[in-house]
Amino acid sequence: MQDIINRLSRIVGHTNCLSGDDLREKYDHDITGSYKGRSLAVVRPASTEDVSKILALAFETSTAVVPLGGNTGLAGGGFAGADGDKIILSLERMNKITSINRQSRLARVEAGVVLANLHAAAEAVDLVFPLVFGARGSCMIGGNLSTNAGGSNVVRYGNTRALCLGLEVVLADGEIVNLMSELHKDNTGYDLKDLFIGAEGTLGVITGAVLKLFDKPKAYATAMVAVADIASALEVLHRLQAVSGGAVEAFEYMPRNYFRHLQMVDASAPMPFDKLADTAVLVEIATTNAQHATAGPDGKVPLVALLENTLVALLESGQVLDATIAQSESQRTEMWRQREMAFEVATHLGVSLTTDVSVPLDKVDAFLNEMTARIGSVAPKAEVVVISHLGDGNLHYSLWVDPENPGQVDEAQKTAIYNLVEDVVEKLSGSFSAEHGIGLAKIGSMARRKDKAALAVMRRIKRALDPKNIMNPGKMLP
Amino acid sequence: MQDIINRLSRIVGHTNCLSGDDLREKYDHDITGSYKGRSLAVVRPASTEDVSKILALAFETSTAVVPLGGNTGLAGGGFAGADGDKIILSLERMNKITSINRQSRLARVEAGVVLANLHAAAEAVDLVFPLVFGARGSCMIGGNLSTNAGGSNVVRYGNTRALCLGLEVVLADGEIVNLMSELHKDNTGYDLKDLFIGAEGTLGVITGAVLKLFDKPKAYATAMVAVADIASALEVLHRLQAVSGGAVEAFEYMPRNYFRHLQMVDASAPMPFDKLADTAVLVEIATTNAQHATAGPDGKVPLVALLENTLVALLESGQVLDATIAQSESQRTEMWRQREMAFEVATHLGVSLTTDVSVPLDKVDAFLNEMTARIGSVAPKAEVVVISHLGDGNLHYSLWVDPENPGQVDEAQKTAIYNLVEDVVEKLSGSFSAEHGIGLAKIGSMARRKDKAALAVMRRIKRALDPKNIMNPGKMLP
Numbered sequence: 001m002q003d004i005i006n007r008l009s010r011i012v013g014h015t016n017c018l019s020g021d022d023l024r025e026k027y028d029h030d031i032t033g034s035y036k037g038r039s040l041a042v043v044r045p046a047s048t049e050d051v052s053k054i055l056a057l058a059f060e061t062s063t064a065v066v067p068l069g070g071n072t073g074l075a076g077g078g079f080a081g082a083d084g085d086k087i088i089l090s091l092e093r094m095n096k097i098t099s100i101n102r103q104s105r106l107a108r109v110e111a112g113v114v115l116a117n118l119h120a121a122a123e124a125v126d127l128v129f130p131l132v133f134g135a136r137g138s139c140m141i142g143g144n145l146s147t148n149a150g151g152s153n154v155v156r157y158g159n160t161r162a163l164c165l166g167l168e169v170v171l172a173d174g175e176i177v178n179l180m181s182e183l184h185k186d187n188t189g190y191d192l193k194d195l196f197i198g199a200e201g202t203l204g205v206i207t208g209a210v211l212k213l214f215d216k217p218k219a220y221a222t223a224m225v226a227v228a229d230i231a232s233a234l235e236v237l238h239r240l241q242a243v244s245g246g247a248v249e250a251f252e253y254m255p256r257n258y259f260r261h262l263q264m265v266d267a268s269a270p271m272p273f274d275k276l277a278d279t280a281v282l283v284e285i286a287t288t289n290a291q292h293a294t295a296g297p298d299g300k301v302p303l304v305a306l307l308e309n310t311l312v313a314l315l316e317s318g319q320v321l322d323a324t325i326a327q328s329e330s331q332r333t334e335m336w337r338q339r340e341m342a343f344e345v346a347t348h349l350g351v352s353l354t355t356d357v358s359v360p361l362d363k364v365d366a367f368l369n370e371m372t373a374r375i376g377s378v379a380p381k382a383e384v385v386v387i388s389h390l391g392d393g394n395l396h397y398s399l400w401v402d403p404e405n406p407g408q409v410d411e412a413q414k415t416a417i418y419n420l421v422e423d424v425v426e427k428l429s430g431s432f433s434a435e436h437g438i439g440l441a442k443i444g445s446m447a448r449r450k451d452k453a454a455l456a457v458m459r460r461i462k463r464a465l466d467p468k469n470i471m472n473p474g475k476m477l478p
Numbered sequence: 479m480q481d482i483i484n485r486l487s488r489i490v491g492h493t494n495c496l497s498g499d500d501l502r503e504k505y506d507h508d509i510t511g512s513y514k515g516r517s518l519a520v521v522r523p524a525s526t527e528d529v530s531k532i533l534a535l536a537f538e539t540s541t542a543v544v545p546l547g548g549n550t551g552l553a554g555g556g557f558a559g560a561d562g563d564k565i566i567l568s569l570e571r572m573n574k575i576t577s578i579n580r581q582s583r584l585a586r587v588e589a590g591v592v593l594a595n596l597h598a599a600a601e602a603v604d605l606v607f608p609l610v611f612g613a614r615g616s617c618m619i620g621g622n623l624s625t626n627a628g629g630s631n632v633v634r635y636g637n638t639r640a641l642c643l644g645l646e647v648v649l650a651d652g653e654i655v656n657l658m659s660e661l662h663k664d665n666t667g668y669d670l671k672d673l674f675i676g677a678e679g680t681l682g683v684i685t686g687a688v689l690k691l692f693d694k695p696k697a698y699a700t701a702m703v704a705v706a707d708i709a710s711a712l713e714v715l716h717r718l719q720a721v722s723g724g725a726v727e728a729f730e731y732m733p734r735n736y737f738r739h740l741q742m743v744d745a746s747a748p749m750p751f752d753k754l755a756d757t758a759v760l761v762e763i764a765t766t767n768a769q770h771a772t773a774g775p776d777g778k779v780p781l782v783a784l785l786e787n788t789l790v791a792l793l794e795s796g797q798v799l800d801a802t803i804a805q806s807e808s809q810r811t812e813m814w815r816q817r818e819m820a821f822e823v824a825t826h827l828g829v830s831l832t833t834d835v836s837v838p839l840d841k842v843d844a845f846l847n848e849m850t851a852r853i854g855s856v857a858p859k860a861e862v863v864v865i866s867h868l869g870d871g872n873l874h875y876s877l878w879v880d881p882e883n884p885g886q887v888d889e890a891q892k893t894a895i896y897n898l899v900e901d902v903v904e905k906l907s908g909s910f911s912a913e914h915g916i917g918l919a920k921i922g923s924m925a926r927r928k929d930k931a932a933l934a935v936m937r938r939i940k941r942a943l944d945p946k947n948i949m950n951p952g953k954m955l956p
Contacts, residue, residue, distance in 0.1 A: 103712060103840040150663050159663060162640070177931040182838035184870040185628050185637060186909040187676060188916060188928055189954065190936050194672035198665060215720045234581055242693045242766045245723045288720045360660035362581040392662040431664040438666060450666055453655040457943065458668050464942035465935065476667065 001040060001085075004061055008043045008087070011053045016044040016093065027088050030079055031072055035440070039066070039080035042088040048168060048176060048207045054089060055205065056174030064470050065089050067201035069143025070114065072135035074356075075439030077147065077200045077475055086473075089205060091142045097121050100213070106165065106182055107211045111142025118211070127213040130157040134340065142206045148198035150435030152250045152339075155391030156286075157214070159435075160197065166210030167193045171203075172466040182210050195461070200437055201472040203465045217286035219293030220249070221307040222326040222335055226277030230365040230390075232319035233281050236311075237391055243310050244285045251391030252282040252339055258385050262338060265348045269338060272324045281390060282339050283307075284332075342387045346398055350406035351385075353414055354398035357425045358434035361393045370424050371397065378416040394434040397421055422449060438476040447478035479518060479563075482539055486521045486565070489531045494522040494571065505566050508557055509550055513918070517544070517558035520566040526646060526654060526685045532567060533683065534652030542948050543567050545679035547621025548592065550613035552834075553917030555625065555678045555953055564951075567683060569620045575599050578691070584643065584660055585689045589620025596689070605691040608635040612821065620684045626676035628913030630728045630817075633869030634764075635692070637913075638675065644688030645671045649681075650944040660688050673939070678915055679950040681943045695764035697771030698727070699785040700804040700813055704755030708843040708868075710797035711759050714789075715869055721788050722763045729869030730760040730817055736863050740816055743826045747816060750802045759868060760817050761785075762810075820865045824876055828884035829863075831892055832876035835903045836912035839871045848902050849875065856894040872912040875899055900927060916954040925956035 009017040018024055019041040027042045029035070040063070045051045058065045064086040068078040080086040091112035098108040102125050109118060115129075115136040122129045131144060133151035143149075145167070149160045157163060166181035169192075179193050196203055227233045233253065240248050256276045262269050272280065285307055287293050292302040307325060314320040326332035346354060359367045368386065375382050383403040388395040399417070401409045422432045422445055432445045446455070455478075462469075462477055487495040496502050497519040505520045507513070518541070523529045536543045542564040546556040558564040569590035576586040580603055587596060593607075593614040600607045609622060611629035621627075623645070627638045635641060644659035647670075657671050674681055705711045711731065718726050734754045740747050750758065763785055765771050770780040785803060792798040804810035824832060837845045846864065853860050861881045866873040877895070879887045900910045900923055910923045924933070933956075940947075940955055 101840060103709075104838050105716075106838075148665050148669075150665075154663060161669070171931070171935070175931050175934075177935060178929050179932060180907075181909075182907060183836050183909050183912070184839075185632060185836045185867070185872045185912040187626050187628075187913055188909055188911050188920075188924065189932065190681075190939060191626075191639070191672045191676055192932055192935055194669045195939075198669055203668075214724075215716075231581075238583075238693075243769075245725050245766055246692075247723050288723055291721075358661050358663045360582050360584075361662075362579060389663070394663045429658075429660060431659070431661050431666055433666045434661070434663040435665055442666075446666065451656050453649070453653050454657060454667065454670055456653075457649070457655060457670055460942040461668060461673075461939060464938040 004057070004063055005041050007057055008041055008054065011057070012043055012045055012050055018042040027068060027071065027090060028080060030076060032074055035076045035079040037080055037082040038084045039086050039088045040084050042090055044090045044093050046093045048170065051089065051170045051205055051207050052174045052176050054087070055170055055172060058087060058470050059173040059468060062468050062470060063087055064473050066472050067091065067142070067146065067205045069112065069140030069146070070135065070138040072139040073143065073147060073439060074436045075441040077437055077439030077472070079440060091140060091207070094207060100125055100127070102127065104182060105213045107213055108180070109141050109209055109211060111140065111207050111209065113141045115139050115141060115144060122213050123216060126216050128216045129163070129211060129213055131160055131163060134343065141209060141211070145197050145206050145209060146199065146201050147437045150389070150392070150394065152252065152389060154389060155251050156247070156249045161194060163212050164193065164197060164209055165212060167196055167206055168208035169196050169204040169206055172468065172471050177204070180208060180210055200439060200476045202462060202476050203471060215288040217288055218290050219301060219303050220284055220286045220332060221301070221304045222282070222284045222332040223307060223311065224272035224280055224282055224324045224335055225311060225320055226273050226280045226322040228319055228321060229279055230368065233279060233390060234361060235319050236281065236283070236314055239310055239314060240283065240285060240307070243306055247285045247287060248283065248391065249286045250282065250284040251389070253386065253388035253390040254280045254282055254339065255386055257383070258345070258387060261345045261349060261385060262341060265341065265345050270334065272335070273322045277321050282335055342396070345385070349400065351398050352401040352409040353417060354396055355418070355421050356396055356434050356436040357421060357430055357432055358392065358394045359425060359428045359430035363428040363430065364388070364390065364393055364395070367395065367424060367428055367430070371421065374420060374424070375399070378420050379413065440475060443476070443478050446476070482535070482541055483519050485535055486519055486532065489535070490521055490523055490528055494524070496520040505546060505549065505568060506558065508554060510552055513554045513557040515558055515560040516562045517564055517566045518562050520568055522568045522571050524571050526648065529567065529648045529683055529685050530652045530654050532565070533648050533650060536565060536948050537651040537946060540946050540948060541565055542951050544950050545569065545620070545624065545683045547590065547618030547624070548613065548616040550617040551621065551625060551917060552914045553919040555915055555917030555950070557918060569618060569685070572685060578603055578605070580605065582660060583691045585691055586658070587619050587687055587689060589618065589685050589687065591619045593617050593619060593622060600691050601694060604694050606694045607641070607689060607691055609638055609641060612818065619687060619689070623675050623684050623687060624677065624679050625915045628867070628870070628872065630730065630867060632867060633729050634725070634727045639672060641690050642671065642675060642687055643690060645674055645684055646686035647674050647682040647684055650946065650949050655682070658686060658688055676915070678917060678954045680940060680954050681949060693766040695766055696768050697779060697781050698762055698764045698810060699779070699782045700760070700762045700810040701785060701789065702750035702758055702802045702813055703761055703789060703798055704751050704758045704800040705798055706796060707757055708846065711757060711868060712839060713797050714759065714761070714792055717788055717792060718761060718763060718785070721784055725763045725765060726761065726869065727764045728760065728762040729867070731864065731866035731868035732758045732760055732817065733864055734758070735861070736823070736865060739823045739827060739863060740819060743819065743823050748812065750813070751800045755799050760813055820874070824863070827878065829876050830879040830887040831895060832874055833896070833899050834874055834912050834914045835899060835908055835910055836870065836872045837903060837906045837908035841906040841908065842866070842868065842871055842873070845873065845902060845906055845908070849899065852898060852902070853877070856898050857891065918953060921954070921956050924954070
């Protein structure tokens with residue numbers, strides 16, 4: 001073991017091969033608090049060549065390697081266990097934005113670039129990299145790619161996978177695969193890029209990427225909309241997509257009791273409607289057209305008028321019950337703050353458990369109805385709050401087993417609830433992990449619920465690319 | 479051999495197991511005329527279960543299988559060789575559109591659905607499946623997916639890969655893998671779907687798919703635009719994307735001599751400009767907003783006015799030299815007819831060779847300049863015509879070696895020209911096969927030019943999923 005640490009030190013330098021306990025705490029504990037362990041060492045390469053040398057050494061010595069970005073994952077994918085036998089390979093020093101190209105609308109980055117830093121670099125030239133979620137200030141591009149991260153803008157721009165044209169990957173034996181394509185069309189062989197994206201470091205280490213950039217919107221129009229039901233919400237989504245030419249940037253479901261809980265946390269939060277509706281959505285559309293973003297002679301911003309007119313028409317036809325359109329940037333910010341307080345709302349009141357599932361768009365209603373009918377069988381006193389990226393069919397179904405005694409929950413009951421949620425999801429051809437991935441947290445579900453033939457194909461690919469099973473072993477594949 | 483044919487007949491019925499020479503002609507010859515062969519038999523399954531049984535038999539007997547859709551591929555991917563030892567597995571009877579779902583904007587189809595039939599079914603409910611190219615009347619969805627087909631609308635909707643949410647695949651040993659997801663977010667394991675898409679049938683047979691549908695545009699605005707140079711053309715593209723919110727549906731490069739040749743084929747074709755420019759583009763934007771599609775009180779259609787105003791501004795700043803906007807559907811149709819005559823223009827005059835390459839958007843100019851400088855070294859009298867899906871950086875660089883003697887071309891010279899084109903493409907980090915795939919036609923380029931490490935990964939995956947090498951052997955992988 002000490003020999004391996006010495007050899008790693010020679011590759012990256014002593015200060016970048018951490019094996020003292022206190023230094024490693026930051027890497028050996030995860031943000032959910034579920035995983036606390038002990039790695040053999042934390043190694044911080046400065047270049048792809050360093051990564052290659054580290055993996056060659058790991059391969060030679062059959063030492064397991066756990067790649068790590070910003071350590072913000074929610075499924076334990078970056079956890080190195082408690083046995084002190086695995087290397088954490090932190091990409092944090094490979095944090096260079098190599099280029100931002102306005103003519104081709106592309107960025108070339110190293111894997112350790114913090115997402116928010118790429119946001120800033122793109123915005124500096126009036127472009128955006130549209131992947132956005134809470135952890136943006138510390139998560140890294142390599143981790144975003146390895147977990148195919150989602151977030152609020154997927155309805156418009158797709159998952160991380162859809163934002164990537166090219167990759168650089170180092171394989172288990174240290175071989176570097178150059179897939180750093182800047183091409184929009186390239187049919188020369190298997191789509192290896194998408195195989196490594198979302199593989200959670202089990203097939204190789206992503207060290208660099210070519211990412212798509214987009215015109216920065218010149219204005220947003222944002223509203224809280226109360227709707228008759230989920231089917232009406234989807235009609236609102238489709239209508240807004242049609243009138244805006246697919247410019248719906250976010251479409252977030254927020255049910256009545258979410259607002260009620262929000263008020264418990266923050267009594268001063270303004271409510272969007274006089275009378276809260278059972279079903280509401282936070283909707284945002286955007287424009288990159290300067291004229292549509294600028295108030296005309298009538299004082300109205302065309303984009304806002306478009307949103308307003310569409311909602312008025314839907315109000316008349318009964319799908320929309322009420323709506324509040326943000327009249328200023330501060331009102332817009334407040335709407336988003338209320339949405340982004342989801343984590344705070346949950347933790348403040350000690351949510352018993354939360355899930356990350358998805359169903360087909362036309363099955364969201366069925367999912368919610370069936371859960372309402374069946375949750376009492378496993379949690380008679382449960383209070384449920386669902387936050388959902390409704391535009392993608394992605395639901396975070398969360399609950400308090402006993403709202404009178406928040407925080408009290410027994411593991412057997414927790415398991416029963418997870419199983420029920422996953423049973424309903426499976427019946428509706430949904431996914432038991434929509435955006436957070438498998439890691440360690442969902443490995444049991446993977447064993448029980450993934451299509452057996454698909455799982456067998458995954459195992460064959462894993463064996464073919466990582467024959468010694470040193471790449472993030474024990475993760476993703478049961 | 480006869481035993482295999484008998485067993486195949488028992489699976490699909492005698493009338494669907496063809497082994498008479500005349501019956502097979504349709505399957506054993508390809509549309510380019512380059513490949514004429516002889517298969518052991520042509521088998522036409524009616525269901526996924528049939529496909530599974532056929533492959534189980536093939537696996538047991540180590541018989542090679544060549545999956546075939548509409549037989550419109552341009553790279554010989556569906557060719558079963560001349561040895562009479564391979565089965566052609568035609569998906570044509572699996573031609574059912576299982577469902578078209580407006581609420582979730584999805585279609586479920588069998589692999590043998592003809593693309594144009596899916597177009598019609600989607601349009602019947604006011605939606606579109608936006609994959610469009612010349613062979614749409616006979617090509618099939620399974621083939622489109624297996625080759626990750628491109629076409630003119632990629633700039634807006636992406637390649638076939640981007641249009642697919644779910645797949646059903648039968649593996650080499652007959653195992654059925656159900657990846658028929660209708661989910662927009664699903665992070666449960668490796669992205670197997672994208673591995674089979676574009677694999678040209680070398681990893682399994684695609685038997686079904688879940689495909690995305692989109693709102694049908696309510697109006698198009700189309701123009702021929704003469705620009706100062708390629709950099710100006712890209713500025714036109716970016717400006718139009720910004721003002722339209724990414725609604726550029728097509729952006730096709732058409733150089734001066736293309737129009738000159740077009741007139742040789744069709745003297746009555748109206749020219750878009752009084753004075754032909756070196757560089758022109760056919761551009762089309764679309765809207766799904768009824769109001770933008772309808773003439774206002776001033777008699778102007780807002781979408782057309784948007785295109786016009788944008789082009790006028792670019793005319794004033796010098797990037798645009800001249801422009802003709804289609805004032806009627808018939809003028810629009812004529813513009814597209816002129817673009818789609820590319821194949822006729824080339825064949826009428828006996829083009830010596832054509833290519834299908836791509837380069838990064840900001841390298842198109844460099845590619846054209848370097849080719850102009852160097853083509854004389856291998857073809858001193860050459861006349862070049864380039865048609866390009868410029869919005870994707872995809873160029874079909876075609877030439878007559880000797881315009882005085884069209885059709886005269888010697889194989890060694892042809893090879894020298896291909897090599898030169900590919901050398902220049904490689905230098906610019908481009909692709910030697912942008913949308914047509916590898917098949918047999920590009921297998922040599924694959925061996926010479928594909929990243930060696932990527933090729934090795936491909937081979938490992940191929941061996942893992944098709945250990946007996948019976949799935950379309952000899953294709954794609956050199």
